[in-house]
Amino acid sequence: MNRFDDDIGESDAFEAAASRPLSARAMAARPTPYLDGLNPEQRRAVETLDGPVLMLAGAGTGKTRALTARIAHLLLSGTARPNEILAVTFTNKAAREMKTRVANLMGQPVEGMPWLGTFHAICVKLLRRHAELAGLKSNFTILDTDDQVRLMKQLINAAEIDEKRWPARQLAGIIDGWKNRALTPDKVPAADAGAFNRRGPELYAHYQSRLRDLNAVDFGDLLLHMVTIFQAHPDLLGQYQRWFRYILVDEYQDTNVAQYLWLRLLAQGHSNICVVGDDDQSIYGWRGAEVGNILRFEKDFPGAQVIRLEQNYRSTGHILAAASGVIAGNKGRLGKTLWTDGEDGHKVRLIGHWDGDEEARWVGEEIEAMARGTRGMDPVSPDHMAILVRASHQMRAFEDRFLTIGLPYRVIGGPRFYERLEIRDAMAYFRLVVSPDDDLAFERVVNTPKRGLGDKAQQSIQKIARANGVSLVDGARLAVETGLIGGKGAKELRSFVHGLARWRDLMLGGLRPVGPGADLIDDDLIEEDRPVRKISHIELAEKILDESGYTAMWQNDKTPEAPGRLENLKELVKALEGFENLQGFLEHVSLIMDNEQDGEDPKVTLMTLHAAKGLEFPAVFLPGWEDGLFPSQRAMDEEGVKGLEEERRLAYVGITRAERVCTVSFAGNRRVYGQWQSQMPSRFIDELPEDHVEVLTPSGLHGHSGMGASASPMAGMMAGSDLHAQAARADVYNSPGWRRLQTNQTRPGLRQPSEARHMTIDAEAISAFAIDDRVFHQKFGYGTVTSVEGDKLGIAFDKAGEKHVVARFLVSADAADDVPF
DNA sequence: GGAGCAGTCTTTTTT
DNA sequence: AGACTGCTCC
Secondary structure, eight states: OOOSOOOGGGHHHHHHHHHSOOOHHHHHHOOSGGGTTOOHHHHHHHHOOSSOEEEEEOTTSOHHHHHHHHHHHHHHTTSOOGGGEEEEESSHHHHHHHHHHHHHHHTSOOOOOTTEEEHHHHHHHHHHHSGGGGTOOTTOEEOOHHHHHHHHHHHHHHTTOOTTTSOHHHHHHHHHHHHHTTOOGGGOOGGGTTTTTTTHHHHHHHHHHHHHHTTEEOHHHHHHHHHHHHHHOHHHHHHHHHHOOEEEESSGGGOOHHHHHHHHHHHTTTOOEEEEEOGGGOOOGGGTOOHHHHHTHHHHSTTOEEEEEOBOSSSOHHHHHHHHHHHTTOSSOOOOOOBOSSOOOSOEEEEEEEEHHHHHHHHHHHHHHHHHOOTTOOOOOGGGEEEEESSGGGHHHHHHHHHHHTOOEEEOOSSOGGGSHHHHHHHHHHHHHHOTTOHHHHHHHTTSSOOSOOHHHHHHHHHHHHHHTOOHHHHHHHHHHTTOSOHHHHHHHHHHHHHHHHHHHHHTTTOOOOSTTTTSOOHHHHHHHOOOOOOOHHHHHHHHHHHTTHHHHHHTOOSTTHHHHHHHHHHHHHHGGGSSSHHHHHHTGGGGGGOOOOSSSOOEEEEEHHHHTTOOEEEEEEOOOBTBTTTBHHHHHHHHHHHHHHHHHHHHHHHHTEEEEEEEEEEEEEEETTEEEEOOBOHHHHHSOGGGEEEOOOOOTTOOGGGGSTTOHHHHHHTSOHHHHHHHHHHHOOTTHHHHHHHHHHOOOOOGGGHHHHHHHHHHHHHHOOTTOEEEETTTEEEEEEEEETTEEEEEETTTEEEEEEGGGEEEHHHHHTOOO
16 A cells, blocks of 8 residues: 555546646736846746756845745746646755745745656656556556565565574665665675675665566656666656656756756756755765765756845854864865855854763753743743754653653654554555555554464464455455464464454445446445445444544553554544545555644744754754764764865755754763763764854853862863863852842742643642552553652653653543553 | 574665 | 563563
8 A cells, every 4th residue: 555645636627727838918917026036046046947947045045035935937927837847856845835825925826736746756756657568557656665675574584584694674775775775676785795794785686576576566666667668668758757847956966866867867858957955964875875976966957046045034143154174174166155135143152061961951941041031032932942853762851851841842853643553454454454455554454453464473463364365455365264273372373363354344335346446436426326324434434443443552551652543543533534445545644744733832942953954033042062962973974075175065964954043062071871971072073163152151050079180081171272161160159149049939930921821720730639640651651650740740651761750741640551542 | 483682783865 | 771572581
């Protein structure tokens, strides 16, 4: 089942509309409003329609604006019709934003831009049209990483390789790498022959043929198959070259070899290709992106016009100067000089702390202070603040701290909604109902919840299915009918198989499918033929999850995560509302992944630097600037200078996210894999130009006054640059913090607008808990109240130990037990 | 089939 | 430290 953004459904009628030229009236009524307010470079980027164009767009220089205006210009000037423009992005989010913004610029709904989408979505669409050229049927399934790995595990075992020494994950990584480089099994270079204990190339070939048998592809295949098809069928390529008269590519610095080849094939001929990107923001080298693609553009496309967008509309002068200073350390850049005619603003603030906990504590207080308005700055809403970390595990210290002080935050990234265990399980059930021959889905849930069907039973099912050349579901049915599976599993398996059949019947409205493709049964037909009340897909989904015992499994689970998982399942069912049926939902499930529920309290954002690319915040915190953490030791070890430069670009991305205030911090000591280590401040701190940096004095409220002493790790920090020394010394002289401490203590409330509301909630919460009450906390799980001080409760958590927590993050344990579904 | 234990590993992430 | 995996033993 295809679970990713795949727009094949909207094809023909939609494209017919898209190919209609714009009405004369629309043209006449619209002069060129999309050009208003563009600076000369942007304008040039918009108006240079023919031939190759490289738009080098620095951070915050209005790149999306220029890109969307360019599309509007192509359309409104009558140069191209909507369906003649191929516009590629990396993420669905970017594609969606572009669609919306083009529509806004045009002042009229865009009648379909069928070829505006992600590389993958566009390739899916193309590949469904030409699947037979890749030995597939057009209804092929797209496997996710999970399925991929499971498949490879089977192949590794079949090849009698010790899966312990040679894990499937690693093989998946290797094969992915080859696919990123557009290498089919026969093209794997000799240099890579040794991969995976010399069995890599062979396993790759097996894997590909297995995929073909399953009528399935993985993500890498989408590009790879299209490149292969285009290379092998020049006539077909020619058609598309004529069809896509104008090509636009966003974030070109992130393209991998396969994407590059695909674009180059399509652009050959007219060369009307406009790529937009910033070599300084290339941070995905580790997953196959080739900065070289953008650096080489002028060679690849002779006569390319290079347009630099350098006027920055986002950040203050000091912030830009600091970012420029850092990135200047990289060699082999195309080179840009960002400038602004705005004010200098605040210098980048730098502060050192004793350890990671102290850093988190300080950031928490600083956020509260900034929300109130301090140091002559206007108050900044927590919504407008972000903490950007190098690695996601760094978030933990902040989460713990914010939970304790009751500072609302939101985490972006982490496992995406659809990647979560319970969601994948639920989806596997849906897949199995929609397409009963989805063997991978069957394997996933046949024994989830536990049905007493272990390896042995599953092997019997496999065997009988193979012997009869049927799917696993049918195999299971046979096994049940022939009594091949005995013991307690038999009964469970029977009810599982019957359940699947029953749910499928319900989905089809009581009719049995007639043949392939019969899934899509006409509603009218059902009404006339047999008046069955058709159960809604939402009811059906709930029924499936309930009757399969899946919901009950989590309800009976007492681990702290269980209630959250039930929540997620509810959310999943709710997400179904936006779709016509289960099939449609499965096709488009990628859309729910950025289902950000907003509109609640203002919250601070916590995310990785990678996730922050493309975003901006008035105030940004960049903690953990310590050598080994950032730049990451691993990046430097594995990739050397190349890795370091990518880390430096990450620093550049981080700083340039800030509009008005950017605060860099580091800690002298940090727990690394459970081990305390003393840390050296990041080398990137040395690279911050001093003129644009202000060293802050930490309050040292909870600090270690005696740390001036000899062998402390802080002494190591003092040995570094002037900036280190200042920041480190500042931690020692901690008196100025007292004033703020006093202020804080007399006015504990901080979020003025909602203070009253919180007070009420707190009051209720306090009265709700007493010592020895059993409580539940979303993050720490179950525990017992040990102390009550105002709204702060001491809790002995069963798993997480003693913690002090604000009352409103707790619910009574009884309430947590019966999370309804 | 499942509980419990020992050994391993630990950056970033979209589709 | 903590999560995850695979293995042993019941």
